[in-house]
Amino acid sequence: MLDLRFIRENQDLVKKALKDRNLKLDLDDIMRLDEERRNYLSEVESLRSEKNKANDEIGALLKAKKDTKEKIVSMKAISEKTGELEDKLSLIEKELDQKILTIPNIPHSSLPVGDASNNKIVRSWGEEKKFDFKPLSHTELIQSLDIIDLPRATKITGSNFILYKGLGAKLERALINFMLDLHTKKHGYTEVSPPFLVNRASMIGTGQLPKLEEDMYRLKDDDLFLIPTAEVPVTNIFRDEVLEEKALPIYYTAYTACFRREAGSYGKDTKGLIRVHQFDKVEMVKFVKPESSYDELEKLVADAEEILQALGLQYRVAMLSTQDLSFAASKCYDLEAYAPGIGKWLEVSSCSNFESFQARRANIKFKREGTKKLDFVHTLNGSGVALARTVVAILENYQQKDGTVLIPEALRPYLDGLRTITVNP
């Protein structure tokens, strides 16, 4: 969330952000509410002050063994009046708190303004694979190789779930290990393995709630949520904590399954592995000082890109436009790998700087050395990378004329040196 005082003092900036994001949100209404709140607050606070004084006086009278009757009567009156105003104030505060949580982050000034068609391709890597045969789509490949069984996954759970089999399952595990190894050994991340279920406070902390509740799997009896991304548990590691300046930056990487209801997206990418309710992902999360967060974003993107490069997958990097940017982010790059079988660019990574937006919600601060000052950290995260779609890209890019799939060299050490995916026995 944004700081209320910041909003108050920078209303034009916030209004521009809302406009650039194409959001209809009545900021004036929120500002009116804030003014009302502050008016009530002053009144309540001065009454409380009176009340505190009266209370002290009663204490003094009691100690001196004098009569307190009169004082108690007058304090009762103050108390009643205070109570009434406090009730009104708390209603206003509740409404205001809710509304503030619906204000998105301010897009960074470098972003293209407009809808997704304005996303800017900032660079590309690799070349389109040439085939001397007609490349198959991943849906055909997983069937013929018998490495992923979608009908049975649907039987077990429902549509858009995945059952990996044999080399399919091994490929998945190899990818996870390969990515974690690269990030921990080469990029300086510490591996963490967090819970896959989180509470409401964590979901609010990273910004999934209150806005996206219907997109989340929720366990009603416990009011817990299945994580849509490791970003949620990992960022919340430091919720309500004050970090030491010298501890920053902190780099974490985590493998988790990710669960998404994808409510309202029926009919879109419903076949195959592109849009599924559960997928594996290796995520990178950073906690950094504000002054370095944009440099850290570039490094984060490079870390994700290196995964795709090592896998030999053609990809491009898109800087998201203001309307394509997620609620909590101020700047985001998407990595899109090319899938020649279906002829599509697949979003396999999303790397964002949230500045202090999440840190403010989750209350993650750090103490600057030599000062008493507490500052919010900046948080970033990026997929490094998301798996189901990466599997699609690998299968479609590395397929051979005989219907087998070559295994990218970087993965072979994780697959006992195996070179090719052939039909599952």
Added chain:
RNA sequence: GGAGAGUUGGCAGAGUGGUCGAAUGCGGCGGUCUCGAAAACCGUUGUCGUCGUAAGACGAUCGGAGGUUCAAAUCCUCCACUCUCCGCCA
């Protein structure tokens, strides 16, 4: 799942209805002493908010949310978490 005990400032730990934002100890910071350091002594030491140019004044905060009361760290209810015992269990 059942029974019991807890949750207080950076930490330890007192406080069971009224000058309690909270004793005391440790730690941190500043100072005295010292060539320097240690020890000792003195002082200081949370966070958030409102008003204010500022100095500052005031308010909130004793796990969270409600309630009782003129008044709550203290009493009551619910919830979360921690510990002990029992049950179940990968």
